[in-house]
Amino acid sequence: xxxxIDPANAAFDKIIGERRSHRKFTxxxxxxxxxxxIIRAGLxxxxxxxxxxxxxxxxxxxxxxxxxxxxxxxxxxxxxxxVVEMRDNLANEVKKxxxxxxxxxxxxxxxxxxxxxxxxxxxxxxxxxxxxxxKKGFPPVELQSLxxxxxxxxxxxxxxxxxxxxxxVTTQMAENARFCSILGIEKGTWALMGCAIGYPAExxxxxxxxxxxxxxxxxE
Ligand SMILES: Cc1cc2nc3c(=O)[nH]c(=O)nc-3n(C[C@H](O)[C@H](O)[C@H](O)COP(=O)(O)O)c2cc1C
Numbered sequence: 001x002x003x004x005i006d007p008a009n010a011a012f013d014k015i016i017g018e019r020r021s022h023r024k025f026t027x028x029x030x031x032x033x034x035x036x037x038i039i040r041a042g043l044x045x046x047x048x049x050x051x052x053x054x055x056x057x058x059x060x061x062x063x064x065x066x067x068x069x070x071x072x073x074x075x076x077x078x079x080x081x082x083v084v085e086m087r088d089n090l091a092n093e094v095k096k097x098x099x100x101x102x103x104x105x106x107x108x109x110x111x112x113x114x115x116x117x118x119x120x121x122x123x124x125x126x127x128x129x130x131x132x133x134x135k136k137g138f139p140p141v142e143l144q145s146l147x148x149x150x151x152x153x154x155x156x157x158x159x160x161x162x163x164x165x166x167x168x169v170t171t172q173m174a175e176n177a178r179f180c181s182i183l184g185i186e187k188g189t190w191a192l193m194g195c196a197i198g199y200p201a202e203x204x205x206x207x208x209x210x211x212x213x214x215x216x217x218x219x220e
Contacts, residue, residue: 015159017206022163025126025198034160035064035128038197041156042132045149051137059135060149061190063183067127071182076124078179082172083120087111122167126196131170131183133190142191143171150193163200170194 039062052059065072090108094101114120123129132149134142150166157164170192173179180187 015155019154019158019164020204020207021165022198022200022202022204023121023165024201025163025196026201027127028199029067029127030160030162030198034162035130035197037160038153038156038162039064039130042149042153045145045152047134047145047148048137048141051139051141051145052135053137059137060145061133061185063131063133063185065129065131067124067129072124072129074182075129075179076119078176078182079120079123079169079173080114080118082176082179083111083114083169086169086172087115120167120169122165122194122196123169126163126165126198128197129167129194130197131173131192131194133183133185133192136189136191140191143193146191146193150195153195157197161199162197165196167194167196 042062043060047060065075087108090104090111094104094108119125130153132146132153134146134149136142154164154166171194174190174192175187177187180190
């Protein structure tokens with residue numbers, strides 16, 4: 001007898017398969033309610049309770065920056081300058097370290113490409129750039145916690161047929177005084193991650209991955 005497929009389970013698998021990195025967005029602006037529902041999904045993600053401890057203020061915050069806004073115009077050159085600095089520092093490091101040169105080659109290419117573009121993809125290229133912040137705790141697991149949050153947001157955006165792009169250079173902005181001041185957060189207190197959200201300008205295939213058998217070992 002064929003097993004009955006639970007529609008919620010099937011819908012969940014569909015969303016998992018269709019979650020992709022979108023890097024081109026249309027000009028159409030998603031309604032604020034959609035963005036709020038994506039943030040709600042992020043809030044429901046797990047967090048490292050014992051690392052955070054008891055706090056009076058909530059430890060996870062979302063800062064939404066609209067394309068072409070005053071804040072966005074200020075943030076764009078700040079983030080670009082950070083990437084250029086990262087590239088220059090890495091270029092100096094790899095000169096002294098052949099092993100690092102090999103390991104960092106692909107990342108270096110990415111930094112060089114951003115340098116040539118004169119802008120950072122995801123910052124000002126989609127209707128929304130969202131910075132998600134998490135208070136630093138002990139042990140320092142806030143970036144892992146943020147990854148869970150961003151994944152929930154990504155899946156929700158996919159369910160809403162929105163495009164989503166991780167903007168990981170946002171993490172590097174945590175020690176940038178001007179960036180933190182524009183966001184209204186205290187420098188040094190928060191870990192950051194970012195994403196860009198909008199309607200996708202192109203249709204991507206579902207994600208392609210190796211089979212479970214290829215990558216799984218069951219121990220007896
Ligand atoms: C930790 C992490 C950082 C990432 N940073 C970026 C980024 O800064 N910009 C970007 O476009 N994609 C970024 N990505 C997306 C990956 O490149 C993408 O997930 C991967 O190529 C697989 O493609 P898919 O998401 O379409 O399945 C990041 C993903 C992870 C997990």
